[in-house]
Amino acid sequence: MKKIQSFGLGLVFLTLLALLCTANPAGGQDVTAAITGTVMDPSGAALAGATVTAKETDRGTIWTAQTNEAGIYSLLRIPIGTYELKAEVKGFKTAVYPSFTLDLNQTARVDFKMAMGQVSETIEVSSEAPLLQADSAAVSTIIDAATNEALPLATRNYVQLTLLSPGAVTPNPSSFNTGDNVGSGGRPFINGNREQSNNFLLDGLDNNQVSDNLLGYTPAPDAIQEFNLITQNASAEFGNFQGGIVSTTLKSGTNQFHGDVWEFFRNDILNANSWQNNLTGLPKNKLRWNMFGGTVGGPIKKNKLFFFFDYQAQRFDHPASSSFFNVFTAKERTGDFSELLLQRGVQLYNPCAAGTGINGTPCSAAATRALFANNQIPIGMIDPVAQALFKSSLYPAPINGNLINNAVNTRSNNFNSNQYDVKVDYNISEKDRLYWRYSHAFQKNPTLNTFKLFGTGFSEAPIYSGLINWTHTISHNLLNDARMGVNYVKLHNGTTFESSVGNLGETLGIANSNPAGIPGLLGLGFTGGLVSGLGSSEVTQRFPST
Known part of the structure; x- marks a missing residue:
């Protein structure tokens, strides 16, 4: 029994040791900021042993550091936000720097020149605002919460805002407005690099769908x-990119309760008809696009424990829009293509030798192909499966006298999703701080067709993202930041058929084409400008990362 207990304690110890040892590689991407500077006496000489305190005004969190022999202090890996700063040392008045905002990945430099006096006395340091990126060569663009919320985004896709940065362009702006980032969304082309060469991070965690480096x-x-x-010039902690790094951080709760609700909508009532629909006499496409949700955040215990929650739903529906497609005319179903091909100046040739390829006789390649007189294929050379398809009630007759654009399919598309985030911040003590986040989204994008042989398209994408981050201050000049997280994306898409279609493949004469009673067709297609892409299919892709 003692051996088992010792083994269990040893395993726990090794696990904790492994987490500490791997903390830097696992949490290498910085999602915080830093403050550094020098504390000097009135003559400009360095002051060692001065205490510099940063207080986050929204949550009351205190961070402290001491200056070294050169009078330099460093407050590393502190959360972004608004801070008040003060410096204290015996024999000098307390110097207070007014509140300022720290941005993501910023290193702000704030220097103090102390005045002689008692520590209980206070002077306010009046100087220029902290210089941004004074200690880094990185070229970056910060987009803050106010900009994210204020600028109009057609699909509420924050990646569109990357195009505000110098060097970021796109040849296809509409790709940012599909409502489906994880499957087909656009990304910026940065400094001449392809859109696949970017790296997306969320709270320091990998946030890529790696099949094509999508979001x-x-x-x-x-x-x-x-x-x-x-x-440009990203620091060594970043990797997996040639173009740009899009590092995003979510909100946290504060000592005050805050929240908002919203709804954005687009509707075809407000739209004009498209040029193509006007040309062909079709009504304008229907559109129902609603995005709604809300946020709430605040304290669970003041100055100690905070929460933030948000929810967003998308109902991007394209109800019943019609478009033409092609079906074989009555003559074409019997092999007579004279009307169609006469207009195009095309002649059909018989690939089979005389007496073969007809009435079930296997086709033997002809040494010299003979033309089909008047572009009419003998009825005995038409495949029985095609003949059965033409006779099926599921294959429509032309609705007009046209040779092409002689049938109408009414299609509706839905891009629906629900997503939410939960984030908890906990100031355990002056030396330990912990935050936890869990994010989940589920996209369901069905495509419905009135022409049943087109089938019903489906696309589903459950997405999971979560992490836990523990920051421990070991001493005034030593800090450990441990982070673990998981990002999981699953893409599940394909085409299915209604049960009313039945085992159509076997009904048409295609043996073993409906395994396990799967209805409809399996990969039957037509080309040459006619109906193509028929058949059921299913693809599942999983992209986990930790």
């Missing part, structure tokens, strides 16, 4: 505290 989880703009697009 994994897309947080709502109202949930984003800010994001930083680094386009």
Whole structure:
């Protein structure tokens, strides 16, 4: 029994040791900020042993550091936000620096020149605002919460805002407005690099859908505290990019309760008809696009424990829009293509030798192909499966006398999603701070067709993202930041058929084409400008990362 207990304690110890040892690689991407500077006496000489305190005004969190022999202090890996700063040392008045905002990945430099006096006396340091990136060569663009919420985004896709950064362009702006980032959304081309060469981070955690380096989880703009697009000279902690790094951090709760609700909508009532529909005499496409949700955050215990929650739903529906497609005319179903091909100046040739390829006789390649007189294929050369398809009640007759654009399919598309984030921040003590976040989204994008042989398209994408981050101050000049997280994206899409279609493949004469009673067709297609892409299919892709 003692051996088992010793083994269990040893395993726990090794696990904790492994987490500490791997903390830097696992949490290498910085999602915080830093403050550094020098504390000097009135003559400009360095003051060692001075205490510099930063207080986050929204949550009351205190961070302290001491100056070294050169009078330099460093407050590393502190959360972004608004801070008040003060410096204290015996024999000098307390110097207070007015509140300022720290941005993501910023290193702000604030220097203090102390005045002789008692520590109980206070002077306010009046100087220029902290210089941004004074200690880093990185070229970056910060997009804060106010910008995220204020700028109009057609699909509430914050990645559109990356195009505000110098060097970021796109040849296809509409790709940012599909409502489906994880499957087909656009990304910026940065400094001449392809869109696949960017790296997306969320609270320091990998946020890529790696099949084409697409975006994994897309947080709502109202949930984003800010994001930083680094386009040049990123520090060594970042990797997996050639173009740019889009590092995003979500909001946290504060000592006050805050929240908002919203709804954005687009409707075809407000739209004009498209040029193509006007040309062909079709009504304008229907559109119902609603995005709604809300946020709430605040204290669980003042100055200690905070929460933030947001929810967003998308109902991007394209109800019943009609378009033409092609079906075989009555003559074409019997092999007579003379009307169609006469207009195009095309002649059909028989690929089979005389007496073969007809009435079930296997086709033997002809040494010299003979033309089909008047572009009419003998009825005996038409495949029985095609003949059965033409006779099926599921294959429509032309609705007009046209040779093409002689049938109408009414299609509706839905891009529906629900997503939410939960984040908890806990100031355990002056030396230990912990935060936890869990994000989940589920996209369901069905496509419905009135022409049943087109089938019903489906696309589903459950997305999971979560992490836990523990920051421990070991001493005034030593800090450990441990972070673990998981990002999981699953893409599940394909085409299915209604049960009313039945085992159509076997009904048409295709043996073993409906395994396990799967209805409809399996990969039957037509080309040459006619109906193509028929058949059921299913693809599942999983992209986990930790």
